[in-house]
Amino acid sequence: MRYPILLHPDQRLNQAAQPVEYMTDELVQLLDDMYETMVAHDGIGLAAPQIGKNLQMAVVEIDENDRFDLINPVIIDKKGTSIDVEGCLSIPETYGTVERADEITVRYYDREGDEMEVTAYGYLARAFQHEIDHLQGKLFIDQVIDSIAPEDLERYMEEHADD
Numbered sequence: 462m463r464y465p466i467l468l469h470p471d472q473r474l475n476q477a478a479q480p481v482e483y484m485t486d487e488l489v490q491l492l493d494d495m496y497e498t499m500v501a502h503d504g505i506g507l508a509a510p511q512i513g514k515n516l517q518m519a520v521v522e523i524d525e526n527d528r529f530d531l532i533n534p535v536i537i538d539k540k541g542t543s544i545d546v547e548g549c550l551s552i553p554e555t556y557g558t559v560e561r562a563d564e565i566t567v568r569y570y571d572r573e574g575d576e577m578e579v580t581a582y583g584y585l586a587r588a589f590q591h592e593i594d595h596l597q598g599k600l601f602i603d604q605v606i607d608s609i610a611p612e613d614l615e616r617y618m619e620e621h622a623d624d
Contacts, residue, residue: 508595557605
């Protein structure tokens with residue numbers, strides 16, 4: 462089932478999500494529905510608050526072989542920083558540069574309720590941080606260094622391809 466995505470300035474996007482206490486079949490189905498919703502909107506990540514669910518759950522997939530279902534994720538280590546462009550399904554046609562850690566280690570639970578730990582680098586690390594921010598009620602627009610107009614995005618990406 463595809464959900465509608467909440468759009469800024471919906472105040473539910475600014476609320477910290479509640480931890481998941483235990484996994485149920487309904488929550489596993491919600492993860493699948495979130496994934497379907499994310500793919501349908503051409504996204505690489507989606508947090509439960511973006512579909513009106515006040516739960517610490519997110520899905521991230523930056524390539525077809527690495528889907529992450531993150532339940533109660535916590536960043537336990539960060540290294541380095543870089544600035545890159547971001548956008549958000551809840552804030553269409555809005556882009557800007559954001560400083561994030563280059564490498565992070567995240568502890569989370571998977572769909573079976575097993576505790577997991579993953580170290581992510583680069584773009585995947587950025588996606589995790591963006592979605593974990595959603596779970597804390599934080600939006601990327603509150604961290605933007607420089608805004609990028611939608612019509613300038615392609616040119617910006619080409620100019621900064623080697624950064």
